[in-house]
Amino acid sequence: MRDDRRDPPADDRPLVAVVDYGAGNLVSIDQALTAVGARVQLVRDGADVPKAELLVVPGVGAAAPAMERLERGRLVEPIVDWIRSGRPYLGICLGLQLLFEGSDEDGAETLGILPGRTVKLRNAPTLPHIGWNQVERRRDHALFAGITDAADFYFVHSYAGVPTGDDGEAAILAETEHGDRFVSAVARENVLGVQFHPERSGGNGLRLLANLVRWSVALSAGATMGALPIGAGGTRGGD
Amino acid sequence: MLRRRVIPCLDVANGRVVKGTRFVDLTDEGDPPELAARYADEGADELVFLDISAAPEGRGTLLEIVERTARRAFVPLTVGGGVRSVVEMRDVLRAGADKVSLNTAAVAEPTLISRCASRFGRQAVVVAIDARRSGVEGAAPAWEVVVKGGREGTGLDVIGWAERAVDLGAGELLVTSMDRDGTRSGYDTELLRAITSRVGVPVIASGGAAGPSDFVAAVVDGGADAVLAASIFHRRIHSIADVKAAMAAAGLPVRGAPVAA
Numbered sequence: 001m002r003d004d005r006r007d008p009p010a011d012d013r014p015l016v017a018v019v020d021y022g023a024g025n026l027v028s029i030d031q032a033l034t035a036v037g038a039r040v041q042l043v044r045d046g047a048d049v050p051k052a053e054l055l056v057v058p059g060v061g062a063a064a065p066a067m068e069r070l071e072r073g074r075l076v077e078p079i080v081d082w083i084r085s086g087r088p089y090l091g092i093c094l095g096l097q098l099l100f101e102g103s104d105e106d107g108a109e110t111l112g113i114l115p116g117r118t119v120k121l122r123n124a125p126t127l128p129h130i131g132w133n134q135v136e137r138r139r140d141h142a143l144f145a146g147i148t149d150a151a152d153f154y155f156v157h158s159y160a161g162v163p164t165g166d167d168g169e170a171a172i173l174a175e176t177e178h179g180d181r182f183v184s185a186v187a188r189e190n191v192l193g194v195q196f197h198p199e200r201s202g203g204n205g206l207r208l209l210a211n212l213v214r215w216s217v218a219l220s221a222g223a224t225m226g227a228l229p230i231g232a233g234g235t236r237g238g239d
Numbered sequence: 240m241l242r243r244r245v246i247p248c249l250d251v252a253n254g255r256v257v258k259g260t261r262f263v264d265l266t267d268e269g270d271p272p273e274l275a276a277r278y279a280d281e282g283a284d285e286l287v288f289l290d291i292s293a294a295p296e297g298r299g300t301l302l303e304i305v306e307r308t309a310r311r312a313f314v315p316l317t318v319g320g321g322v323r324s325v326v327e328m329r330d331v332l333r334a335g336a337d338k339v340s341l342n343t344a345a346v347a348e349p350t351l352i353s354r355c356a357s358r359f360g361r362q363a364v365v366v367a368i369d370a371r372r373s374g375v376e377g378a379a380p381a382w383e384v385v386v387k388g389g390r391e392g393t394g395l396d397v398i399g400w401a402e403r404a405v406d407l408g409a410g411e412l413l414v415t416s417m418d419r420d421g422t423r424s425g426y427d428t429e430l431l432r433a434i435t436s437r438v439g440v441p442v443i444a445s446g447g448a449a450g451p452s453d454f455v456a457a458v459v460d461g462g463a464d465a466v467l468a469a470s471i472f473h474r475r476i477h478s479i480a481d482v483k484a485a486m487a488a489a490g491l492p493v494r495g496a497p498v499a500a
Contacts, residue, residue, distance in 0.1 A: 023360075027335030031310040061360030125241075126441045126464060128362045128410045132242040132284055132494040152242060152494045154315060156337070156362045178241055200315045200337065202279065 013039040014217050017052035019079065020044050021069040023059035023094060025199070032199035036210040046074035054088045054216035055079070057095030058199075060156060063103035063110055063118065066094055076111070083113055086190045088216035093157055096186065096193030100161045113191060114171055116163040123179030128158045135174045135184050135196065142215045143173070143185070143192060143208060151204045153184075153196035160195050161186070190219060242494040243458050244284035244465035245482050246443065247472045249274060251320075252291050254300040258473050268473055272307040278472065279312035282479045282495050286312060287340070287413070287467060290320030291388070302334040309335025317365055319413075328355050332363065340365040340413055343386040346393055346400070349407055356408025365443075366409035370397040370430055371417045380429055389417040398433055405438045412442045413467065419447025423471075426453055431461025443467050451477060451485030458491055 016033050020026055020042040030040045033056075041050050049055070057079065059066055070076050083089050091099050098110045103118035110118070121129055132152040137144060160182040163171050167188075174185035176195070184195045192212070198205035249256045249271055256268040268274065275286050288308070290301050305318055318331050319340030328339045339359075345351050345366055356364045369389055374381035382397035401412055414434055416427035426444045435442050441464035444457035448468035457463040471477050483493045 025309070025332065025335060025337050027306055027309045027333075028313070028337070031335075032313060035313075060362055127439055128441070129241065130362065130411060130441050131244050131464065134240065156315070158362070197315075200313060202313050205313060 011039060013037055014054070014213050015039050015041060015050060015052040016054045016056055016213070016216075017041050017043050017050050018056045018058065019070075019075060019095075021059070021066065021073055021075060023061050023066050023069065024092070025060075026058065028197075028199040029056065029058050029092075032206060032209055033213070036206055036213055038209075038213045043075070044073055046076075046078040049078045049082065053220045054090065054213065055082050056090045056092065057098065058092045059094035059098075061094060062105050062108075063094065063097060064106040064108035066098065067108050067110060070098075080111060080113070083111075083191055088219050089191050090212060091191075091193040092199070093195060093197060096195055097159060097161050099186075099191065099193055100163075103159065105159050114161070114163055114186065114188065114193075115165045115168040116161055118159050118161045120159055121157075121179055121182055124158075125179060128156060129178045130156045132201075133176050133178060133184075133196075135176055137174045137185075138172055141173055141187050143187065143211050145211050147204055147207050147211075153194075153198065153201040153204055153208075155184075155196045157195060160184070161193075240492045241464075242284065242492050243463075243486060244443075245282070245454065245479055245486075245493070246285045246287055246465055246467040247278045247283050247479070248287040248289060248445070248467050248469040250289050250291050250469060251301065251304065254304060256473075257291070258470055271304045272311045274473075275308045275316075276311040278479065279314045282483060283312075283314060284494055285315045285317065285465070287317045287319065288336075289340075290318070292321070302330060305331060305334040305336050317413075319365070319367055324351070325354050325358055328359065328363075332359060338363050338365050338411070340367045342367040342369065345404065346384060346386050346395065349403065352404055352407040352409055356410070361408045361410035364409055365411045365413050366401075366404040367413040367415065368397060368401060368404070369415045369417050370427075372427075372430075380433070382430055382433075385417055389420070397430070398437060401434045401438055405440050409440060411440055412438065413445060414442055414463075416446040420445070421470075422447055423449035425449060426457040426461060426463075426466070428456050428461035431457060431463050435462030441465060451482045454482045455485055455489045455491065458486065459489065 097118040099113045134150040171186045171188040173187040176184035315337040317338040318336040323344040370382040373383040384395040443465040444463035445467040
């Protein structure tokens with residue numbers, strides 16, 4: 001992993017800061033982002049958040065221990081500040097759930113960026129929800145450019161965020177069915193979240209991460225989101 | 240809709256993929272990351288590595304291989320074989336595994352399941368159960384949990400152990416029929432159904448696959464969420480695409496299946 005790297009010479013790859021708080025598979029995130037042309041720096045302490053194009057909070061597992069570990073690393077405030085300042089953010093799985101106000105899993109209070117709570121999947125035939133499932137879009141977004149609607153991505157979770165109110169509803173980007181439908185992707189301005197694991201989702205996942213990096217660079221450079229190229233990168237279907 | 244998964248299993252000994260009936264007649268089959276990348280390209284929905292190194296010195300090599308594989312194949316990776324503690328599980332996850340499977344150590348010390356689940360989340364804990372038929376002819380079927388690669392009986396009833404493992408925090412069960420393993424006579428769908436009708440977590444079927452119709456039966460008759468096989472893929476007897484085409488033709492949801500003609 002590239003956490004020990006200092007000022008690589010003439011490296012103009014976009015920098016992605018990935019929060020390392022002991023939850024989730026960092027090898028695969030590092031490798032997948034590297035594969036799409038980004039450079040990854042792990043962040044273990046809130047004092048060390050670099051000037052990056054994008055902040056990623058990955059993670060699997062329960063909310064309470066995750067919030068504890070984020071607090072121990074003095075990471076909560078820097079993450080919230082990052083989001084509030086309008087810089088690009090992606091939450092993956094638990095990193096999406098933490099954006100809501102709280103979690104039913106263990107009663108944890110979470111970051112409260114998005115209105116709503118994380119609740120157990122309802123009427124699910126199996127739990128945890130493990131495997132490839134279809135991500136059905138409610139609207140277009142640069143994140144899914146070149147990816148067919150209802151393409152398969154890899155999930156592993158038992159809980160998911162339920163956005164509430166008009167603001168929450170408006171943030172819903174995609175849904176997935178396992179028992180009842182649940183929200184599998186959100187997007188509100190600079191904040192993106194996916195319940196699935198793009199870093200483990202083969203070609204579709206790499207395409208999404210490539211879109212993400214491009215979107216982040218454009219957003220960091222001050223482009224308006226509406227001006228982002230929507231079908232860039234070809235239209236090859238789901239893998 | 241959630242797809243039914245097809246999972247090639249790679250037996251790894253001392254840093255190499257080996258083939259053979261689990262512990263005998265092992266032949267070298269190549270570099271694990273190479274084979275893993277090939278299977279991922281061919282449509283594997285996940286990969287399972289089973290470390291069957293006899294000697295503990297093989298373990299360090301395993302972590303290095305897990306990391307090299309995680310960097311090559313962008314599909315989930317489960318690693319099992321000889322993981323005995325929370326610390327060992329942590330090391331395997333850090334190396335890039337998404338899930339760890341526990342077997343003999345969990346039977347010996349069931350709280351290992353709950354300790355691992357509370358540290359890493361139940362979705363990362365797969366409990367592997369090796370089952371052997373134990374019932375008397377004519378009576379209701381029963382299976383005994385066996386450990387150490389099938390060489391040692393435990394007296395534990397498979398169904399009871401499966402339910403207990405889930406209660407303790409197993410997020411998934413990998414169920415191998417030791418009666419069928421290596422025989423190419425099909426999965427033990429009766430065993431699978433006995434378990435899937437009693438637990439709510441996904442069950443991975445293992446042991447006995449000969450052809451695509453066996454994968455279909457494991458899901459349709461056995462209720463399995465995922466189906467694992469080793470030798471028929473290694474020996475290229477059937478491709479992952481063949482298997483998925485058969486599953487799709489049977490009306491099962493699979494990822495990336497060719498459209499049936």
